[in-house]
Amino acid sequence: MAGNKVTISGYIKYHCKYWMRDECPYWVWVNGAPCAYCLADGKDVREIKESG
Numbered sequence: 001m002a003g004n005k006v007t008i009s010g011y012i013k014y015h016c017k018y019w020m021r022d023e024c025p026y027w028v029w030v031n032g033a034p035c036a037y038c039l040a041d042g043k044d045v046r047e048i049k050e051s052g
């Protein structure tokens with residue numbers, strides 16, 4: 001998908017894993033990874049519980 005990646009000062013950044021779902025505005029270094037804010041909010045933990 002276009003627009004999901006930016007290059008800032010030579011560093012490639014990706015939208016947070018929850019950009020689409022929760023409109024998270026933050027960026028991460030790894031494609032498809034959650035940002036520190038979503039991790040702190042426990043979104044990843046909640047998702048695992050829901051699918052399990």
Ligand SMILES: [Zn+2]
Pocket residue numbers: 016017018019024025026034035036037038
């Ligand atoms: Zn996030």
